[in-house]
Amino acid sequence: EAQVTQNPRYLITVTGKKLTVTCSQNMNHEYMSWYRQDPGLGLRQIYYSMNVEVTDKGDVPEGYKVSRKEKRNFPLILESPSPNQTSLYFCASSLRGLGILSYNEQFFGPGTRLTVL
Amino acid sequence: KNEVEQSPQNLTAQEGEFITINCSYSVGISALHWLQQHPGGGIVSLFMLSSGKKKHGRLIATINIQEKHSSLHITASHPRDSAVYICAVRAYNTDKLIFGTGTRLQVFP
Numbered sequence: 001e002a003q004v005t006q007n008p009r010y011l012i013t014v015t016g017k018k019l020t021v022t023c024s025q026n027m028n029h030e031y032m033s034w035y036r037q038d039p040g041l042g043l044r045q046i047y048y049s050m051n052v053e054v055t056d057k058g059d060v061p062e063g064y065k066v067s068r069k070e071k072r073n074f075p076l077i078l079e080s081p082s083p084n085q086t087s088l089y090f091c092a093s094s095l096r097g098l099g100i101l102s103y104n105e106q107f108f109g110p111g112t113r114l115t116v117l
Numbered sequence: 118k119n120e121v122e123q124s125p126q127n128l129t130a131q132e133g134e135f136i137t138i139n140c141s142y143s144v145g146i147s148a149l150h151w152l153q154q155h156p157g158g159g160i161v162s163l164f165m166l167s168s169g170k171k172k173h174g175r176l177i178a179t180i181n182i183q184e185k186h187s188s189l190h191i192t193a194s195h196p197r198d199s200a201v202y203i204c205a206v207r208a209y210n211t212d213k214l215i216f217g218t219g220t221r222l223q224v225f226p
Binding site: 031033035040041042043044045048050056058059088090092104105106107108110111 | 148150152158159160161162165203205212213214215216217218219
């Protein structure tokens with residue numbers, strides 16, 4: 001089954017304790033992206049990756065790191081989490097970068113609800 | 118002011134009603150996406166539009182590039198259509214998506 005998986009689905013942690021949220025897709029997609037969703041603010045892009053070893057900042061990259069060493073995986077790293085990073089996080093992938101004019105449906109993971117105390 | 122505005126923010130309807138959700142944007146775009154987020158949180162892509170109109174089942178999406186406006190219509194609405202509908206635009210010459218804050222739709226039997 002074609003899908004995007006995220007782990008963990010739920011996480012409660014404390015300020016300053018490094019954590020990684022994993023994202024994996026099995027569709028051989030080139031483009032992967034991380035978003036956070038907050039009440040009243042909607043979805044905002046954190047980082048995205050056009051392909052292996054190619055990453056770029058979205059609108060809210062502060063406090064996050066990413067890496068793309070393999071095509072299928074795009075982990076989100078919070079080196080020193082803070083309470084303002086409490087949010088619902090989504091990973092998504094699509095066949096190619098969104099700038100290319102072809103049908104590029106985005107497939108979303110199930111979300112990771114993170115609480116930083 | 119947000120670059121992508123949706124209206125209404127909340128919408129209630131009786132089963133069978135025709136629903137319209139609007140999206141206006143202020144930037145030049147190469148495409149517009151409509152997404153559906155279910156009460157459980159999962160997000161599904163409904164449409165990607167760069168011009169004209171697309172139809173899938175009871176859902177119809179239109180876009181007017183000159184007016185910077187898109188609409189999502191649901192015909193013969195059903196309680197299972199209850200969800201948050203999100204508009205997102207791909208700003209011209211970028212690979213970023215800019216999202217609206219969503220329209221929460223509740224359809225009652």
